[in-house]
Amino acid sequence: MKAFQERLDTVKRFAEAELRPRAGEFEVKEEIPRSFLQRLGEQGVWGATFPAEYGGLALDPVDYGHLTEIIGKACNSVRELLTVHVSLVGESIKRWGTEEQKRRWLPKMATGETLAAFALTEPEVGSDAKAVHTSYKQKGNRFILNGRKKWISFANIADLILVIAAKGSELTAFLIEPSMPGVSITKMSGLLASNSSHLAEIHMKDVEVPDENVLGRVGGGFAYVVNTALDHGRYSIAWAGVAIAQEALEAMVTYSRTRKQGGKYICEYDGVQRMIAESSVNLRAARSLCLTAGRKRRDKHPEAMAETMMAKYFSSKMAMKVATDAVQVFGANGFSRKYPVERLFREAKVLEIIEGTSQVLQPLIAQHTLRTGYRDEGVITK
């Protein structure tokens, strides 16, 4: 416990001193230098939840949540790498990989020598994940992949990509390397946010993948690999919302206590205090949801997936609201790149879309509630 806290404090100091001041610069340059990511690797961040035997820190879900908040508060794009590299790909290999696959990939992923990306989304396929067009066919002990993926975070610098492909209604997960013949990557640019997250399109033309690169069972791609990955992804995004909101709240509080209008600090006005109070309460509510989900995940509770969805749903909406209020408190300065709140505002929006939009999660949460909230004895009448 003490060792973990010390490690967390070290990461926090690094994030505050070196990561946070450069988050804006990374976005403008649309790049995070690989050398910088390596330095985070030296602190074990890229193998956060991997077992120690594969070079990881073996953090439990609650501790991983705290780590995600620290990184996300300093820089959303680096947090995004944590989400795809550790939560989406690392957790999938940890859960579904063969012993050989674990030994081959996890130790290098833990140091950051190998960076991983998760490729599910396509130009025409987003929320309807079962409908992927990227195809595979089997040829002896190899699989031939054809298709195109889009909006893939860190695909432009990834060394390993978990690709979901279809054969009819059957989905299978493949671990591919960008160096494989037939793979080409095109960087995406000029986005609302995540400009330094190396988003890219992946084109696959007759890519031959050996069968030892199949992750999980052939045909088990959706029910198991995709569901597991997105579940882990949602948990990470829930904490990402807390991270952005915490940063935005601190920015609005600090600004409101130094900015004077009408002869007094703007924090003295009721309208500003209302925004600060609402932000503060909602942030705490989101963090509580994240901690509840984290504890249930740690305990392998049957409701863990549902709690995670609720945490992601609330936290992403909360982050958007807090970041919007932060821009409001900053007034005209909220529009300036001189201050971080305009970036936080843009970054918060993405959280309501990725790993299941709010609209995709709503019916799932409703179904869960319709099930758990029903009384067999009927509605009580007076």
Place this chain on the structure above:
Amino acid sequence: MSVHGKIRQYIRSNLVTFDAMGTEFTDDDNIFEKGFVNSLFAMQLLTFIETEFNITVDNDDLDIVNFSTVNNMVRLVEKKKKENTTA
């Protein structure tokens, strides 16, 4: 409670149907094809079976068919328990 009873009870408590009067399903009904549960349930069911019966389902057994009916799940659990005993 028997393996069969525990699995039936778990599925019943996770049915996603709006019919408050109850939805009946047999031990051979495919719960996914009948729309009684949503797609996320596959993972939830796997976690339940592994923790409840203290078994590990490896990739070879991760065919959705093994989880599609009560009887198939009972067969899988009994097979894994037998493997654990003989291992």
